[in-house]
Amino acid sequence: MRRFFGARIGTCACLDAEGRPEYRSRMAFHAVLFDLDGTLLDTLADIAVSMNHALQSLGFPAHEVDSYRRRVGWGARVLAEKSLPEDHHDPDTVARCVQLFAEYYSLHPNDHTRPFEGIVQMLAALRTASVPCAVLSNKPHDLTVSVVAQSLEGHPFVAVYGDRSGVPPKPHPGTARDAARQLGHAEDEVLFVGDSDIDMQTAVAAGMEPVGVTWGFRTREVLHDAGARVIIDQPAQLLNLLEKTNGHQ
Template sequence: MQYKAILFDLDGTLLDTLADLGNSMNRVLRSQGFPEHPLDAYRYFVGNGIRMLVTRTLPETVRDEKTLKRCLSLFLQEYDQHWKDETRPYDGVPEMLDALQTRGLKLAVFSNKPHDFTLLCVQELLSQWRFHAIAGQRETIPPKPDPGGALEIARTLNLSPSEFLYLGDTGTDMQTAVAAGMFPVGALWGFRPREELVEHGAQTLLEHPIDILELLK
């Protein structure tokens, strides 16, 4: 199959956002008198949208709607101020994007991060590459693993879903790719282990971003 486009997840795939997400949420938890979490635990808290991130970090006894909304609002304020304190592209991502762009492939991003933050991350940290479509979580786009956003991107690029490689780092990404009819590729440098990626449908796993070129020969 000759692929014409790559659809990327953002957090854990193109950008290492874990420290800024975790530190922002821990500051909120601290301010509310709740226990904080080690940064490594956030590998499993993230991936299903900001609301789910906040829910997972709160003690089970205080996950009522009022507390959740308050902490969600506080998190968005914190993250707005600190989203790029430590966030950077993973090693090898710039070289991968250079190579893909040189080959004429269309690039796109689909994230469960709020749409405005998704746009901001791409514009601030990945601006030297052209992304033909960028989609974060919006009311009109259901969160992954629903394939609606991925299919909307395929329509925007006027391509069949089967012409896409989908590169992501979580089981949610692999489920999205399978449901959309795209080729699911797991990123082992991201947040989740290989077992999760394989279990949820990864057809191949990459140890390093530049390895994606092997799939395009």
């Protein structure tokens, strides 16, 4: 077993983007920016139920929960477009679908949502080690703040960002760079941890280190192709990665 600043964790078998078992970097990383859906929280069921409610309210068929893995990550508008029938992508229908989805989801954001296994322990270890953390999601901002407060209570984040009017969403790097300033570190000292191609693209564009996770909504291949420098299979491996790059071995 290894220890990360006093937190006892299992041995890590981190893989880089080429599938190699050892990760090497000349950089030391001192802060972490997390995606939310599919990375910290398993939100898929609540998102699916909410979008299916919107679709059925408009007279369209619902989809299987698991099929939403391919639809989430780009924000509510793209989610609606990917869920509506192809011949009903007119602006009015999409806008109404987004509205119905947002209304229902705002009332049911945590019916089934839970942290992934090992997330609570990982965040506790980061807090103990005084590693500053933030959250960046394409979920609407107010809902992002609410879900984090309810589902990750007791884990203080330096900043929590969702999709805001007039601000480009991920993969635009602007808000990620804002987060780095709030974290108090240069972009290249921040690990951007996410489960999607959107997250990896954001990290690359912002000059951060892209870390993909396989327990979320995308495959290892998608993460690799989107620019992941390292891919991990368990939350504890993030602690080992920080330990390795900061020389605590």
